[in-house]
Amino acid sequence: MESSDAGQNSDAYERAKRRIDSRQSFFYTLGIYVIVNIALFLVNLVTLGDGGWWFYWVTIFWGIGMLLWGYSTFAGTSPQAIDRREKKIQEYMNREQRHGGPVQD
DSSP: OOHHHHHHHHHHHHHHHHHHHHHHHHHHHHHHHHHHHHHHHHHHHHHHTTTTHHHHHHHHHHHHHHHHHHHHSSSTTTTHHHHHHHHHHHHHHHHHHTTSSSSOO
16 A cells, blocks of 8 residues: 555656646746847837837747746646646545435536
8 A cells, every 4th residue: 555655645746846847947938038028129129220110029929839838837738737637536536435326516
């Protein structure tokens, strides 16, 4: 029984580690996104000529990528969403065991 508990603890540790690593990577890249886009804005402002504004193209498309990554990190297919799903499955299984069969919502 101990090896099963150790395996579950190891799995839980790995899931938690992946979750933290994913969040840290996201926030690091978000910081880079902000700094680079401020720099691009300033370069565009200083060199503003007949070309007009162009910095926002980078901001928009990189921003879309950041939004998608943020969604997958904090919702969607994130470890948290998977954990919530697993907890809900376990909850339904426990309810069925207590009631001796399928339970209607």
